[in-house]
Amino acid sequence: MPExxxxxxxxxxxxxxxxxxxxxxxxxxxxDMRWPFPPGLAQTLTGARVTSxxxxxxYILMRLDGGDSVLIHLGMSGRMLIGPVSNGPVSNGPxxxxxxxxxxxxxxxxxxxxxxxxxxxxRFGSVDLVPTAGEDSHRLLADLGPEPLDAGxxxxxxxxALDGRRTPVKAALLDQRNVAGLGNIYVCEALFRAGISPExxxxxxxxxxxxxxxxxxxxVLGEAIAAGGxxxxxxxxxxxxxxxxxxxxxxxxxxxxxxxxxxxxxLCAGIQRIVQSGRSSFYCPRVQQ
DNA sequence: ACTGTTACCTGATTGC
DNA sequence: TGCAATCAGGTAACAG
Numbered sequence: 001m002p003e004x005x006x007x008x009x010x011x012x013x014x015x016x017x018x019x020x021x022x023x024x025x026x027x028x029x030x031x032d033m034r035w036p037f038p039p040g041l042a043q044t045l046t047g048a049r050v051t052s053x054x055x056x057x058x059y060i061l062m063r064l065d066g067g068d069s070v071l072i073h074l075g076m077s078g079r080m081l082i083g084p085v086s087n088g089p090v091s092n093g094p095x096x097x098x099x100x101x102x103x104x105x106x107x108x109x110x111x112x113x114x115x116x117x118x119x120x121x122x123r124f125g126s127v128d129l130v131p132t133a134g135e136d137s138h139r140l141l142a143d144l145g146p147e148p149l150d151a152g153x154x155x156x157x158x159x160x161a162l163d164g165r166r167t168p169v170k171a172a173l174l175d176q177r178n179v180a181g182l183g184n185i186y187v188c189e190a191l192f193r194a195g196i197s198p199e200x201x202x203x204x205x206x207x208x209x210x211x212x213x214x215x216x217x218x219x220v221l222g223e224a225i226a227a228g229g230x231x232x233x234x235x236x237x238x239x240x241x242x243x244x245x246x247x248x249x250x251x252x253x254x255x256x257x258x259x260x261x262x263x264x265x266x267l268c269a270g271i272q273r274i275v276q277s278g279r280s281s282f283y284c285p286r287v288q289q
Numbered sequence: 290a291c292t293g294t295t296a297c298c299t300g301a302t303t304g305c
Numbered sequence: 306t307g308c309a310a311t312c313a314g315g316t317a318a319c320a321g
Contacts, residue, residue: 002314002315003314003315006314034297034298034315034316034317058315073315073316074314074315075298075314075315075316076298076299076313076314076315076316077298077299077300077313077314094300098299120298121298121299121300122297122298122299122300122313122315123297123298123299124297124298124315124316125315140316165291165292166291166292167291167292167293171292171293174315174316176315176316183314183315184313184314184315185314186314252314277292277293277294278293278294278295279313280312280313
């Protein structure tokens with residue numbers, strides 16, 4: 001379930017287990033993902049020490065001491081499973097077919113050694129290598145907009161991005177050049193909090209509403225990240241899954257349910273589902289105009 | 290330049 | 306119960 005908060009939680013889980021460790025083994029099981037894994041990936045990984053992690057939008061960057069960063073995207077169905085090397089394979093059953101990359105750290109006195117599996121049935125995910133010094137110049141990162149939780153994302157910057165656009169505000173917020181890391185769920189949730197219809201043309205969002213929208217985006221993402229961290233010990237669930245946690249969505253996936261902010265029928269018909277550019281939008285037409 | 294649609298894949302769920 | 310249709314959290318390549 002990888003939007004920004006999930007990717008952040010997965011990244012923290014990887015950091016907790018891998019940072020400072022040497023990758024004793026790396027195996028590529030099938031390289032034909034969204035883009036083929038780069039040639040030499042396994043060789044670059046094997047024997048390298050993991051120095052640090054960073055998230056940019058929905059991408060994870062794992063830095064290696066050799067000067068390369070491993071750029072990981074989870075796509076739609078990508079997951080990371082982790083477990084002690086001594087437990088054997090991290091994935092079972094159908095997952096085993098879809099474990100496209102496996103990493104193992106060296107055991108040491110204070111650490112049992114960990115095995116990490118990158119599982120992605122739909123194979124929309126990707127892995128690439130980029131020199132750490134030029135991470136942000138990678139073609140997948142070069143055109144990304146501001147990080148929504150940074151000070152660089154403000155009413156002023158969002159307003160500039162929405163200005164003059166005829167596209168619905170929903171589509172504008174999904175456009176990673178305007179703000180980086182939002183996906184379908186958190187766009188729906190942020191628009192609900194801000195009281196703005198997903199169908200509103202981007203240019204018709206007022207200055208006051210833009211301010212409200214920026215606050216809503218930061219709040220909804222911040223709360224989801226906090227929930228991810230607080231509901232998992234070390235970000236690893238008992239089954240080895242990284243980055244999953246309970247959500248409290250107000251509109252996403254709730255078509256037909258009553259809206260929390262409304263008195264119910266006949267004044268409010270509840271949460272509606274519409275399709276915009278081929279994707280579901282959930283909203284309350286009474287709260288969001 | 291801008292906007293909307295299509296395609297990439299597999300698996301889970303819905304509907305007949 | 307079985308099978309087909311629909312839908313899924315992302316994003317790049319298109320077409321207009």
